Amino acid sequence: MSDRVPALATPSAMHPESWRLCAQVETWARGRGLVLGDPDTSPLGRARCERLAARVLPSAELARVDLFARWLTWTLALDDAMDHPPLADSGSAVHAVYDDLLRAMRRGHARPGARPLEAALVELWHATSTDMSRDWRRRFMLQMEAHRDGCAEESVNRRIRHVPTEAEYASLRRRACGPFMYDLVEPVLGVELPARLLRTPRWKTLATGVADVVAWSNDLASHDLESARGDVHDLPAVLSRARGLDAAQAAAAVVDRIVDRLDEAWTAARKLPEMLDRLDLTVAQRAAAAQVVKVLLDTPRAHLDWLAESGRYEAGSAPGTLRLDALASLR
Template structure:
């Protein structure tokens, strides 16, 4: 499906009109991430021959966090790479239709976290998870750790539910899909803004209606954008856990009309997130947030609000969502702009 449908959002939604900034160290960060991914066994052989290798997760991290410390951006890029590696593993035939297999895999992962080390001969996703957790959780409080692990459990449950649906041939309804997709789309990733920024949000902010809309709404925008971008790839293997496929089945319409409906919903959801963000200060006043608590909340909110456009820009340039094994479907001017952007990041002698 042509990404021009997603690009129309930049004209329709003011919050998505301005291109995302790019971290000045994006190019060396890419080299670091590629070396790490190969050394940990997440990417094997030529990275351009796999969906994970072509993802260029460092560029998403560099767009979401354009002014952060390079080491922290690198850590976030590693988490993204690990998440996509896990996602690709769960999509394999041996796991895709088996909730039992998904639970067993996740049981190994969570046990490794509790032990503090991977089993001898463990799979790369297990050993790298322990490494990432130790690098990330150090210095974070008990509440943040509990929240992160609860979100990993949500991810486990979401992936297992999808496996049951595949085995039984059930396509989620339009009403069921958003919450399921949110659980199965790495909800723990949104907790990473805090350790990356070196802050920890007060737990009481999580119960406010504004925060719920902002956090869930941002996750929806990212997931549904992925759905539109990956529809062709997923339709080829009859994957029903895609918003385009869900709406097409629910309303008996073609994929292009369904995709247009998803893009309309993305536009609405972005506006809902922005409205919630504007209402957040009133909640902070009522909860008597200190100046410091307001300052760190503002930092995390900015990351959330910047993420949809950063993610959209990354989807266009990433090789993970190509319909073919060659280059993404871009308009001629977009191809030129992409190459110019990449070239500008190369270090000059």
């Protein structure tokens, strides 16, 4: 893979103070009711979100890395809820839960007796949005709504036993894979990108390309567990159904897609400087764009390294060959 994808050949850096994060994030998650009991007994407890945050943001201020790790923890807690009844097969239930979350964000406080997800979200939103513009806050809320709609669509698919087609899958997966997390890079870095940059085709290719690579790599890691519970919302399952592939062939096809998509993202990134000139951005805006681009391009390898050290996708038995072979070829 290093010959095919040079960007994935070098291991990601780790924040020098990452050792402090584990206890901080675990204490926060326990205190908010997101992790209960022994952390090793739940996928969320085993996830080690602070390791992913420390790899994605190896040079950021530690407090900001901690905030990003808390958002990751909250997002995976929500994802776990979406994967199990009553949300797993009810689009209306997904909308009901998410509407409570969005109302709490707009209201600025959780309801009395609110579930942990709602109370923790309000806390995170206060810590994140205070110094951001109204445009950024609106953009973030729209991404949350996109996530809601993607999760609801997946729930309906499970209920009616519909396997997404290849054409349907990329957009659906992108919406259901926490798209708002990429917008958090700006407040964590203390910058904000101009809307006219975000609307350009090259920026969209970069941003969606990175999101797809992360989502599809995650699909390889989670495929065995999802297959065991009959879930078909991962790219190996989609390609296997559409093309009649066995597990090894499906994994290889996913790797091919990751290679092509990451190449598209890097090509768009290399062409960004000339576009920034045409947009007549200020020196500060160009510097902000450069910081965000670096984080985005570093994220796929950071995510792969996290997949190798996280216990989130461990099952009771040893992981199957699909996960091990596919991820080994990416490392």
